[in-house]
């Protein structure tokens with residue numbers, strides 16, 4: 327590291343210059359070769375005039391300091407983990423037209439309605455559907471739904487469509503744009 331003290335040799339940061347009389351070398355090529363016994367830049371081997379404040383290594387210029395810092399391992403981003411409540415459950419919907427695979431248990435029906443804010447009144451309300459395939463639609467209709475990009479029913483459709491298909495009279499209320507009108511294809 328030579329005879330100079332660390333404070334005399336410490337390098338200015340990329341925005342600053344340590345002293346006007348002896349400006350910090352910006353570029354590696356502005357630095358001279360190291361004499362025998364002098365500190366050497368850990369990047370290019372020229373005269374290691376400065377000490378990188380972040381790593382304590384000898385460097386010749388701001389350029390080599392930056393190269394050195396770029397080579398340092400980057401700290402891994404900390405991804406916060408979210409712990410879901412143990413009682414939270416998923417409802418799996420399989421591809422295909424097997425309506426039985428989408429049949430929900432009473433607990434799932436209750437939980438689904440609660441989660442997506444479906445409120446029902448009346449006797450023997452049919453369970454909500456989680457896939458259009460549960461409605462046993464004509465193939466053409468199913469294809470057209472897919473073509474229109476209707477992958478899954480919206481919450482109002484989940485409940486209104488099976489109720490309408492079961493021949494019930496309905497009074498439906500849901501926010502604008504939630505798919506009420508689009509439910510009429512099933513009639």
Ligand SMILES: Nc1ncnc2c1ncn2[C@@H]1O[C@H](COP(=O)(O)OP(=O)(O)OP(=O)(O)O)[C@@H](O)[C@H]1O
Pocket residue numbers: 475476477478479480483500501502503504505506507508509
């Ligand atoms: N299941 C679905 N998947 C994808 N898009 C849908 C689905 N249902 C409806 N949409 C689209 O969402 C938009 C709003 O649907 P729709 O007009 O049926 O809602 P709405 O509740 O009747 O609205 P408003 O209350 O304003 O009349 C339309 O562009 C419709 O094509």
